Amino acid sequence: MNTHSQQLPKDVDTTEMTGMIRINSRGFGYVDIEGRDEDIEIAPELLNTALHRDIVKIVPKPKRRAGRIRGEVIEIIERAKTRFVGVLEEEQGFVFFKPDDKRCYIDFIIERSEKEIPFGQKVAVELTRWSSPKKNPLAKIVEVLGLVGTHETAMHSIVAEQGFDWNFPHEVEREADTIEKNNEAFFRDEVARRRDFRGVPTFTIDPADAKDFDDAISVQTLENGHIEIGVHIADVSAYLQAEGPMDKEAQKRGTSIYLVDRTIPMLPEALSNNLCSLIPHQDRLGFSAVFEMSLEGEVYSHWFGEVVIHSDKRFSYQDAQEILTAGKGELFDELTIADTIARALREKRFANGSIGFETDEIKFELDETGRPVRAFRKERLDTMKMIEDLMLLANREVATWIANEIEKKAAKGVFVWRVHDSPKLDRIQELSLFLKALGYTLPHKDGLVNAQDLNTLFKEIEGTPEQEMIETATIRSMAKAIYTTKNIGHFGLAFDYYTHFTSPIRRYPDVMVHRIVKSHLAGKPVAGAQAFTWHDRLCAQTSEREVAAMEAERDSIKLKQVEYLEQHIGEEFDGVITGINDWGIFVEEHGTMAEGLVRTSSLRDDFYELTDHGFRLVGTKNKKTLSLGDKVRVKLEGVDIERKTIDWELVNKQ
Template sequence: MTTRPRVGRLERTRFGYGFVRVGEGEDDLFVPPFAMGGALHGDLVVARYLETRREGDAHEIVEVLERSLAGIVGRLEPRGRMTLLLPERPEYPREILLTLHGRSSVPRGGRVVVRLDLKPPEPLQGKVIAVLGTDDAREDSWVVALEEGIRTEFDSQALAEAASHDESSVARAAHGRADFRNDIVLTIDPEDAKDHDDALSVRRSAHGAHEVGIHIADVSHYVSPGGALDLEAQARGNSAYLADATYPMLPEALSGGLCSLVEGKDRLTLSLVVDLDEEGTVGKSRLVSGIVRSNASLSYPEAARLGREGGDGIPASLALLDRIARGLRRRRMEEGGLDMDLPEIRARLDERGEPHRFEETKRLPTHELVEEYMLLANRIVGGRALAKEVPFFYRVHERPRYDKLRAFFDAARYLGRSGAVPFVTEAKQLRRWATSGKTTRDRIVNLYLLRAMEKARYDLVDVGHFGLGMRGYAHFTSPIRRYADLANHRIVKRYLLDGAKPGGDPWAFADGWMSAGVASHISSTEMTADDAERAVLKLKAVRYAQLRLGEEARGTIVGLSPGGLFVFLEGWFIEGFLPKRAIGDPSLTLAEHGFSFRSKRTRHRLGLGDPVDVVVARADLERREIELGLRTRAARRPKHPGRAKTKARGGRQGKRR
């Protein structure tokens, strides 16, 4: 227990309580609903110890240092000179009274996005940053981006700086670069990718070691330190990829144009050329400024198909790259690291932005192929920076805390795993506890393991990457969409290229764009983008559920809280909440371990990983909640959602399969 005041960001939950996140490797501070002290979700606050409860220490907010930059979506009601904001998200209070600038442009009861002033005066002050119209699914990503504080428009000076470059700039910069335009160069990306950071090439050797080229877009050629583009990219930190919109780190003229390694166009690169054999043995490497011309921009499925079909040219290159990548993967797993299979869920949308289905993205061999070469490049370049002792943004991942691992082992044992609990010093010790992820119960185990892990972040000090089992690991391969990679490229070009003649103090060179403060900021913007991605997916899930009110589904319990059960709906690939009150058994009690409810009346148990038949009871778009009910045996599924009819007065709807 610590009684001294602590500073951190407040994360409130929909249940009223919250946690103050005080830093990496430290316990979050629990704050009960009555101890918020006027603080709102996302605020920077000072918290101090309040009392010790059976569940642990409780804290109270004693000061709000800074309001969140996030927007608050809600409706307005005038209160004289003041305004009552009625937020939609349950993480906020139901009413916020404030002085609001720009209220006159909003009709009574209008729906808006409000941003509070950073410095917290009393009473609260804020301004309207967007007026929302009637509900439009095509605006979901835009609204969430405003809520999360993601920039949706570029500064005019940044746009002008990006537009000042044209195709002729590539030819002017080609002199003195290694020329890979006669090689078969391939990009492999998601089907909807617009920015192509990386490409691969391979020169076959009859003597065992092949020369693999890992070509990364030379974004730093166009983005100078301290310029308008640089300041914009640093503020954004990274691109945000949401369900129906992308908010890139750089303007389209660069992110989808001059920097993108598009098919048939000459493009500038930083290229790592590595000698590799099919057993994964890494030979000599060289790091050079290059110029490439992509022969084909392939999607993961296209590349997988070409590799299977075989043939000369591109299929032969893919087949050889795949064999080498398999060797790299075998060797990497022998050395250490942990590989967890957590499938990504994507919403398939129609032209109106409405979801017509959710699906898991299938992991193909080509995903692993690209992943291995990117990991290799990041490791080699990061290792060079570490050896040279130059400033660099390392990707660090601390060892998980014992209490979090203990909670994971408890959950894994509840779900059927067995064995002695190890004292974990290396990630590979956790492999036997991770699963293939083929069933929902397997995925729950992997999800709990992921929650036990610390969040990866950026730092100027390399403390290693626990999950990968690597030291000297840094991000280098995605400079179009990550500021860390862009900043690292500047150091690479000045101090780490083969044949480079570095001059001057590297720390003075990096001043202003590579610092501990920037590392913390871009780590934060990455988490913001992840939060926004999940929030949009949740919005789409609620829209999907709205069309299926009254329908039944088979689900699996994936989490529990004192208020009820979180249920993953099989086949629908969305999650809903089954309130304890909806189960109809007041004797239900949450077990001490927290993994099941047990009925004192019937002795029936509802626990983590158990199947449960539910019905969609409510889908609240404003509060982003899907509430489920427990299906009774007498219930029958409607065959056609939204238009089932009863056969007799008072009859129930038919089943839908």
């Protein structure tokens, strides 16, 4: 009998567990274990070669520390990645690789090579061996990315850091070229067997700089007075040969990446910007969800199938908004009908428990060298909400139909669901404490929170200095939406069935969904153990690639925020305190949404102590407080472009 285990606190289970580890910039790891509400903290000395997002086996320690369960990594089950980006330095005859990622807490030793060492340039390396936490890992150089400090190198590095390739392999480009050359005959044959929507008023609404048009909307009033809304989606699966070179590359990428200055597409431009893109005044193949509806958003009937369409107009969000606001313009009637139905759908969605997440986005105007000359917030227009709700309609209705098809056939058919779990207990408790420190309450019982209370909170904070911070904290407290073959519904949208059907040019799961829906329409649903295994693997892979793409997009924004502020060192800015810890306070500047650090050591008027669960600093002598959500005036002391960090000095509390 293990007498040691008998002495453990009842709430600490020391059974070996497996999960994904998240490592912060201080070197502490946090492991999420499926089925547990609380993550497990791993001290730096107990990581035992684990790196950020690795799948690890851990054993919890028998005693809590500061209320937390702590543990130790005992095995690396799967590396999240083996490729890293950084710079090379020489020290005592060794060539060291210093990773850009602050969460990578150790330098690598570069294996000896006859090649010239590219000092002063960004490189990508491959981790080859790391036998012991007492030794440095070994790596080899696999790609030279360019000179440190240039815009192109920076963008290339961000993409490489997340494991994405900048260019397509030659065999993929060859396949795309072949498809393009053979398209005329292929297209003619396809049109002959498809439902023809070319005579129905059809339009696209996208960002002004978009080139890949995934979706188009058609609107017409039927003889019975009902409205027909067609949600027409680029028919990528008509061109993409399953398991061919391009399909495998799309699986590997999983998604397109939208950086501040460019798109790294999932598919070659011959498809993403041309053959598949629903370009105006061009006939295109679509896979569509067509609804007979009322203006109040009631769906009377639906039809799913392959179509040919002809987009009459390519609107930007701003263009379409101006027409709706002015009450006149091209396709005004169709835009008005679509907007009316979308508003009704939105109202129903919120009444049924959907959560109204909305966060601001920062955009940049760049000069010819890629340097930011202006930062501005992206305007949230009603036309964006209109398209969003029509896409949600299509995604929900397709998923609901598939669920009924699978149940009707009493077969275990495969499908790719987009699911969103309810938040974990510890995350809701942390959010509740965070909100309490700001003077707000979030009712919750046994860790459960309902959408109505969250939406009430969002209305309460609207227009306040802390609005963005609270919205961001709330989103972070939620579970991450993922792709899976096991449906559990979508908490945030309050949908029982949901999928991603509407963006196959830029998301591989949508391609999988199109193929499965087509198989059901043909009476040959995808099923069987092998199919489940294949789709399970790709669901996990594309969920991970989605996170990596988001990190790349955030890194590109952070880089431009830092580059923009570099031109304003010494100037003062207004901001809000977004975080507090032992070594400083984090302040987000209002204009650029850039977050930087005021170091506690720079607060020379007093000695400050952390109180109220870490949400407030209090001066020991003057009792001056610096609290989460306080509006402050800060001076820009400096930036570190390579590390993408900002240093503020506190001027005063407002």
